[in-house]
Amino acid sequence: MNSRMYDFSFILPTRIEFGAGKIKKLPDILKEVGAKHPFIVTDPGIVKAGILPVVEDLLKAVIPDYIVFSEVEANPKDKNVEEGAKLAKDFGADLLIAVGGGSPIDCAKAISILMTLGGKIRDYEGRNNFATLPIPLIAVPTTAGTGSEVTFSSVITDSSEKFKFSIRAEGIAPKVALADPELTVTLPPMLTAATGMDALTHAIEGYTSLLAEPIAEACGLYAVSLISKNIRRAVECGEDLGARANMLAGSILAGISFSHSDVASVHCIAEALGGKYDAPHGLCNSVVLSEIMEYNLPYCVEKYSEIAKSMGLSFSTKEEGAQMATAEVKRMAKDIGLPSFASLGVKMEDLEEIAKNSFRNGSNSSNPRPMSEKDYLTVLKKLMSQ
Numbered sequence: 001m002n003s004r005m006y007d008f009s010f011i012l013p014t015r016i017e018f019g020a021g022k023i024k025k026l027p028d029i030l031k032e033v034g035a036k037h038p039f040i041v042t043d044p045g046i047v048k049a050g051i052l053p054v055v056e057d058l059l060k061a062v063i064p065d066y067i068v069f070s071e072v073e074a075n076p077k078d079k080n081v082e083e084g085a086k087l088a089k090d091f092g093a094d095l096l097i098a099v100g101g102g103s104p105i106d107c108a109k110a111i112s113i114l115m116t117l118g119g120k121i122r123d124y125e126g127r128n129n130f131a132t133l134p135i136p137l138i139a140v141p142t143t144a145g146t147g148s149e150v151t152f153s154s155v156i157t158d159s160s161e162k163f164k165f166s167i168r169a170e171g172i173a174p175k176v177a178l179a180d181p182e183l184t185v186t187l188p189p190m191l192t193a194a195t196g197m198d199a200l201t202h203a204i205e206g207y208t209s210l211l212a213e214p215i216a217e218a219c220g221l222y223a224v225s226l227i228s229k230n231i232r233r234a235v236e237c238g239e240d241l242g243a244r245a246n247m248l249a250g251s252i253l254a255g256i257s258f259s260h261s262d263v264a265s266v267h268c269i270a271e272a273l274g275g276k277y278d279a280p281h282g283l284c285n286s287v288v289l290s291e292i293m294e295y296n297l298p299y300c301v302e303k304y305s306e307i308a309k310s311m312g313l314s315f316s317t318k319e320e321g322a323q324m325a326t327a328e329v330k331r332m333a334k335d336i337g338l339p340s341f342a343s344l345g346v347k348m349e350d351l352e353e354i355a356k357n358s359f360r361n362g363s364n365s366s367n368p369r370p371m372s373e374k375d376y377l378t379v380l381k382k383l384m385s386q
């Protein structure tokens with residue numbers, strides 16, 4: 001048990017509508033919000049997957065005057081935000097609807113800031129660097145990973161610096177998360193695997209970060225249980241709606257957890273790698289997670305043994321449980337077909353820059369074990385040698 005005295009406040013501004021077929025609720029929600037000029041933010045993959053027409057048909061029935069912006073890239077860039085904000089502002093958008101994984105939802109949050117407050121999106125880096133947002137956002141997740149549909153954060157890539165930065169504020173949390181597991185069944189196995197490991201990382205980091213409070217801990221721990229018991233099935237049999245629903249619920253709980261706590265060193269490295277190589281976020285987390293868990297283990301024996309319990313593992317001592325949780329994470333990534341660190345093609349000469357960018361990430365101070373730039377370099381060198 002945690003012996004420290006808790007001291008926290010908890011707010012969840014997002015209304016969560018969850019269930020198979022729940023997307024059909026969109027017209028009712030639009031009427032309640034009273035929007036006249038919705039602006040849809042999505043990406044080419046969603047258009048290709050045929051999910052966008054489902055949303056558009058429901059939208060057209062109540063509000064014919066809308067615009068679709070489908071140019072969001074993976075690891076959304078500052079230029080995507082600028083382009084979207086200009087279009088949304090010119091259109092007079094009074095509601096944003098983000099459809100997709102973390103990229104469109106994070107981009108929509110940033111568009112909302114920029115079209116309202118102007119300037120450059122990097123100006124808003126950090127925590128609570130603005131008051132509130134007048135443009136509401138409805139988030140329709142199509143992956144079980146990011147949790148962005150309920151989080152207070154948006155991660156954007158500064159394309160000139162190749163650096164991912166975070167904007168965090170309660171004001172950017174979506175007004176409604178319309179979470180329909182049926183929209184996730186067409187997600188290909190590799191994306192299911194990578195986004196699922198992102199969700200697992202949110203759960204583990206949200207639960208163990210130094211900023212964790214009891215609600216974040218409870219959400220993170222149950223998310224570990226849902227994700228670890230369903231990820232293999234969701235990857236292997238995408239049409240299993242039960243597994244998909246459990247994954248989506250797990251990713252939302254993990255999102256609530258890390259929004260009220262924080263992510264930590266796994267995300268610090270993953271974001272440095274994603275910024276440098278434009279590599280998939282979930283994969284970047286997956287290749288680093290067990291290595292950072294090993295680094296953190298002496299500081300996390302109690303919590304890692306709870307994680308092992310949540311994964312359904314049996315053990316006799318807490319130390320054994322903690323080690324089993326770390327091993328299970330590694331095994332899970334392998335079972336679902338995710339490649340190793342080597343697949344990212346990281347160059348030895350880039351390691352110092354990656355270590356530096358990991359260290360300057362705003363979540364570094366939340367890692368349960370202190371981590372210097374040199375420590376990051378040591379972990380990265382270890383990963384390179386595997």
Ligand SMILES: [Fe+2]
Nearest residue numbers: 146198202281
């Ligand atoms: Fe993440």
